[in-house]
Amino acid sequence: MLRNFYRKLVEKLTRKYRIEIIDDITLSQSRQFALKPITVIWLSLLLFFSIIVGTASLVAFTPSVRKHIPGCLDPQVAETQKKLLDRLTMLERRVSEKDTIIKSLQLLAGVEGDSARLRMLHSLEAAREAMPAQVRPAASPSAVEPAPQPAAESANPASETPEPEPRVIIRTVPVVKASSRSPLLNLFPPLKGEKRLGFDPEKKHYGVDIVADEKAVIHAAADGFVVVSEFSDESGLMITIQSADNVLTIYKHNSRLLKQVGDYVYAGEPIAVIGNSGENTSGPHLHFELWHNGQAIDPINYIQFH
Numbered sequence: 001m002l003r004n005f006y007r008k009l010v011e012k013l014t015r016k017y018r019i020e021i022i023d024d025i026t027l028s029q030s031r032q033f034a035l036k037p038i039t040v041i042w043l044s045l046l047l048f049f050s051i052i053v054g055t056a057s058l059v060a061f062t063p064s065v066r067k068h069i070p071g072c073l074d075p076q077v078a079e080t081q082k083k084l085l086d087r088l089t090m091l092e093r094r095v096s097e098k099d100t101i102i103k104s105l106q107l108l109a110g111v112e113g114d115s116a117r118l119r120m121l122h123s124l125e126a127a128r129e130a131m132p133a134q135v136r137p138a139a140s141p142s143a144v145e146p147a148p149q150p151a152a153e154s155a156n157p158a159s160e161t162p163e164p165e166p167r168v169i170i171r172t173v174p175v176v177k178a179s180s181r182s183p184l185l186n187l188f189p190p191l192k193g194e195k196r197l198g199f200d201p202e203k204k205h206y207g208v209d210i211v212a213d214e215k216a217v218i219h220a221a222a223d224g225f226v227v228v229s230e231f232s233d234e235s236g237l238m239i240t241i242q243s244a245d246n247v248l249t250i251y252k253h254n255s256r257l258l259k260q261v262g263d264y265v266y267a268g269e270p271i272a273v274i275g276n277s278g279e280n281t282s283g284p285h286l287h288f289e290l291w292h293n294g295q296a297i298d299p300i301n302y303i304q305f306h
Helices: 002-014 037-061 075-109 114-130
Strands: 017-022 029-035 144-146 168-170 194-197 207-211 217-219 224-232 236-243 247-257 270-274 286-292 295-297
Touching: 002 037, 029 037, 075 224, 224 247, 236 270
Parallel strands: none
Antiparallel strands: 017 029, 144 168, 194 207, 207 286, 217 270, 224 236, 236 247, 247 270, 247 286, 286 295
């Protein structure tokens, strides 16, 4: 049955049909055509695909037409748009980090609101209690002060009241411990190892390069807030800590960062892992910089690395 249907279909498609054009007024035959249905089908398909190919070619090779089609952008415009979006994302991240740094410095300087300072004190107190007793920082001698003295006694002896006992207020605001001569004399060695390259400001080498075992842990040299924790092409993974007394410590070429911007760290607390990241490096090492009052100083004069 299917064979008969197929044979009849082929016969109809290949059968010739004559098309005559007759003048309506004179009824004379002006033109005639002999066509097959299959020929009409092939011509229709050819015309359809020709329209598609022509339209696609027009869009692909004519920028003036392509830019008016929704979703079709010029490659240069698309590349520029991508770069602008990437730059906008980076700027938003930078602004967020700067806001965090500003809030951290405000807390460190004690100029933030009382509620924010109380939240910070509670979190630091909880962290202090969770630390082992061996590494828990001792209370600062200047952190204890007596409460204000009561008002003067009245001249009338009958109205005298017992003087209340003086209260002791303990301030738990974290500070960088320093001696009476210099705040830099109590810095913690960030890494134990061998010095490969020393401090040389003339060659714009504002720190020391310390070589140690692979995967060695790097520790914070002083208490403070993390103000930079990012990757750069030259320095690789780097972290910067802002401490009290305008002390700034920088740790470069790490393989892993353990702290984020805004975190508060104590001296001796792990903050990174030694690595070989960045362009200005020739092997796993720590590039450590020490800054005081905006000036780079030689860490060897204050820290024993071996």
